[in-house]
Amino acid sequence: MKLYDYKKFDAYWQEKWKENKIYETPKLPHNKKIYVLDMFPYPSGEGLHVGHPKGYIATDIYSRFKRMNGFDVLHPMGWDAFGLPAEQFAIKNKMHPRMSVEQNISNFKKQLSHLGLDYDWSREINTTDPKFYKWTQWIFTKLYEKGLAYESNAPINWCPTCKTGLANEDVNADGTCERCDTKVEKKPIRQWVLKITDYADRMLKDLDLLQWPEGVKLAQKNWIGRSEGAEFDFKLTDVKDHTDGQMSVKIFTTRADTLYGATFVAISAETAKIWFDAGWETIDGVKEYVLNTLEEQKKENDYSVVPEKTGVYSGINAINPATGEKIPVWVANYVLGGVGTGAIMAVPAHDERDLEFAKKYNLPIKEIDLDKTIDEMVKKFNGKKVVRYKMEDWVFARQRYWGEPFPVVRDKTGKVYMVDESELPVLLPEVESYEPTGTGESPLAAITEWVNVKGYITEKGTFKQSSDGEIFTRETNTMPQWAGSSWYYLRFLDPDNDKALVSPEIEKVWQPVDVYVGGDHATRHLIYARFWHKFLYDIGAVSTVEPFSRLEFLGFILAEDGRKMSKRWGNIINPDDVVNEYGADTLRVYEMFMAPFDQTAAWSTTSIKGSDKFLDRVYNLRNKIGSTSTVLNDVHKTIKKVTEDIEKFKFNTAISAMMILVNKMEEESFTKEDYSLLIMILAPFAPHISEQLWNELGNTTSVHKTDWPKYDESKLVEENATISIQINGKLRGTFVVPFNSEDIVVSEEVKKTEGYKKYVGEQEPKKVIIVKNRIINIVI
């Protein structure tokens, strides 16, 4: 039986808090500010499972804690609602994605509302709201103005199932689509691409400024993949082509010091293809090999399997600039078109891959002394030092309906213009069918009355509509889902502003996000958002160089069977059911107690009973309030522990500390003062039961509006200390001395103990080590 009537009081207090608007944040803070943010969710049709709110509970606890510590806390929530799933749902159910998104959001909100979360809903945002995506489009126009958005026809990742292009970040390591696991192909399509590589260096450097988990920083570092190296020109000879045979090939290497050992040059099939297109004629078999390899590479996009190395001699030779030797040029499948210059100098003696290839095709292997520096070699042989990044530019277009339209039109000649700022947003039009065409064109292309638009070009070079203007055509691709989430955190600061994405006065005081909490987005969202933020900084729209100061990762909650919760396995636990059975506070406490916050853990329908019991025992203690206290030390110790643990997101040990205190209070005696302190530190974790108890104690204001209790150092001093006796490092008993006893007292007292008499006796110890209040180690 539950002592605390959660069915009655949870809802009652939630209503009260709402009425009193205790969580609304002023536009400009009056006190010290803190911005606590969750990675906003995609409102899927499946609704919440118990794993979803874990992060929200943590930020709720943290922001309640900070509020009690006198901060003005900004803790908002919104929806990342563009994207494929909503569109796929719409196709299947013949329903406008906007409708399903609306439904899903209201369902999510209802589920969240039962948990007593302290979101300031007056700031709710939604990426699919034209008032929001107006500014997503605006940012794009600015990127274009600064030369950071360009069009490309280069082959990109294409998912045949989703029928859209994908960014590299959307492709799994095994070459499958992140969404649907279909093999991704390479397909040349006209695409908008953002020049994220321009920011690679700054994104790398500024990682040092961030209080993020080291693992995430490293993942970003690897993703950016900076490598310093050098380029050299190798003169080509024996070239049969339309030129005069004076061609050269540019190679990239990080090991310029091994130049003397280069025994052949290997070029990628893509490079060879470019040479063919330029009129290169070659010996038999090469062209076939190149075309086959290109075909292979298009199909075999599985990066986890290293294909067997193959190659063919091109008929061309090159001159090693260091040795002057004539060395053969091979076309090889292990040299990749998109990497470096698409051509390498092969040094079999110092590179495993080159060695493997050299052995297979009987190419010379030349051992050399490595006594030259890279700088020397570059200087001596006319090389050029270059910095390369593994990260590629961001393919920023999707051939789908449910996304932000580009604010872009073209004139008859195909010249591109941005839609004038005054005419943003470019609204997403209604269509009859959301089905992707699969041709590389978006479904928007079919709506001619939208695509064709009359207007003129302003003096600024932007496009404005006018019924008597010329005909322009709109861009029909849409932006990827990552667009809105790359800047949404700024919009919470000033959600209704229609003059700017955020007003500078407001931005200046609230930015950056102080604590950002969410799941694993090490190389996607967190890369894109940092890129856009730095760009916004450069154009003066924001005042900080980084968006998120501190990042806390959350570990996922697995189903009881250890698998991911999913409809497919039928193992989903719905928070509504848990709230129904135990109340919101039990769910909250259990999710925080079950494991360290950043660790993945499986749900347990039996373990949750422990958290439930704990809250009941807290509630029951109200009948045991007395007039004397034997737990004062413990109360202060607990305040200290809980205070420090919340700050560090160590919620599991904070709860455990409160459990220890409750155990003690049950056994000993305590006052109303002690009990009040317990309720105050429990309040962020279990806001409903705490509020109810606070009320029952005769308080008329909310416990969530009280000041966080300060612990008193002087009260942490214990009366006695239990010292363990170690003889040669082995535990041989314990004894009690007054707290903070001098070493001399401890070393005298120890002689009276049984352990000492038995193991040391009359011997003179060789050495005695005393750790105050803890241990005495006697070496004999």
Added chain:
RNA sequence: GCCGGAGUGGCGGAAUGGUAGACGCGCACGACUCAAAAUCGUGUAUCGCAAGGUGUGGAGGUUCAAGUCCUCUCUCCGGCACCA
């Protein structure tokens, strides 16, 4: 292959170099009950009757003292991957 993270009771896990297993679950026994649930109490790493010994994936090392630091090694998880 490279880079991270982690290996502690039946389970989730706790431990500023200082009594390993806190706290919780589970389990066992007991109380209450006609009975069950709930609740409360006691116990619960392991070997041993005991004294005592052994124990934090494994092997070494540093130290008065190691789950914690160092070296090597095994296993699992995550990220990246023919990146020149």
